[in-house]
Amino acid sequence: MNPFERLGLERRLAISGDELREAFRAAGKQEHPDAGGNGEGFTAVQEAFKLLSSPSRRLKAWMAAEGIEGNDRGAISPxxxxxxxxxxxxxxxxxxxxxxxxxxxxxxxxxxxxxxxxxxxxxxxxxxxxxxxxxxxxxxxxxxxxxxxxxxxxxxxxxxxxxxxxxxxxxxxxxxx
Structure with missing residues (x-):
């Protein structure tokens, strides 16, 4: 799942909290079971929102979408x-x-x-x-x-x-x- 596409966002790293919440609301309205969507689609929207809310997970998702391999192991900055x-x-x-x-x-x-x-x-x-x-x-x-x-x-x-x-x-x- 590409969380950027799921929420209808351009694939970029700098996303404000307000922009992310608005994208979640819009995608949620379409995918919510009460609005004609299904539970699986709404769950995927929730997962995409949770993932993109975290800067580290957003960066990892961006890297995956860009085809950039990363190394999760290693040292942190001094x-x-x-x-x-x-x-x-x-x-x-x-x-x-x-x-x-x-x-x-x-x-x-x-x-x-x-x-x-x-x-x-x-x-x-x-x-x-x-x-x-x-x-x-x-x-x-x-x-x-x-x-x-x-x-x-x-x-x-x-x-x-x-x-x-x-x-x-x-x-x-x-x-x-």
């Missing part, structure tokens, strides 16, 4: 290693606070942990902002990739790691409420 350290530290701090919170036997003990919980939330928020910024920077290279410059496999790997870190940070943040 500049992401510093970010990895920050993400790891924030996750460890959140896990430690969560463990203390779970072990607290009284309401008072839990209340006394609240300043530590707040600091962990702030670290997670800061790491999330840094990861979001790194994702934006990677997406800025999409124009070069479409022009045949740069290493799409490296950008794809970077984005996959960043998206994974983002999901982990969001999950830990939600667990601290």
């Amino acid at each position: 500049q992401l290693l510093d970010l990895f350290a920050k993400v790891g530290a924030a996750l460890q701090k959140a896990d430690g606070v969560t463990k203390k919170r779970e072990g607290a036997q009284s309401v008072l003990a839990k209340a006394l942990l609240e300043p530590e919980v707040q600091l962990a939330r702030e670290d997670l928020e800061a790491a999330l902002e840094d990861v979001a910024g790194a994702i934006e920077r990677e997406e800025e290279s999409f124009a070069q990739i479409e022009a045949g410059e740069g290493d799409p496999s490296l950008v794809s790997r970077n984005l996959a790691f960043l998206e994974k870190w983002q999901a982990e940070l969001k999950a830990r943040f939600a667990g601290l409420w």
Whole structure:
């Protein structure tokens, strides 16, 4: 399945969230069972939307459509290693606070942990902002990739790691409420 065709989009990497949602709505209206479509077609539209919503998976789909072979294995960019350290530290701090919170036997003990919980939330928020910024920077290279410059496999790997870190940070943040 070509997700770009499924949603009626031009095959390109720079797609805004609004443009993607509008394409999903339009394709969904045609494929939805209540509008004369079938369940399989609507499921394919949903899968295409999910795939293109992720910058790393969008890049992989674009590479496949362009006939560009990529390597999913390998190193990430060195500049992401510093970010990895920050993400790891924030996750460890959140896990430690969560463990203390779970072990607290009284309401008072839990209340006394609240300043530590707040600091962990702030670290997670800061790491999330840094990861979001790194994702934006990677997406800025999409124009070069479409022009045949740069290493799409490296950008794809970077984005996959960043998206994974983002999901982990969001999950830990939600667990601290």
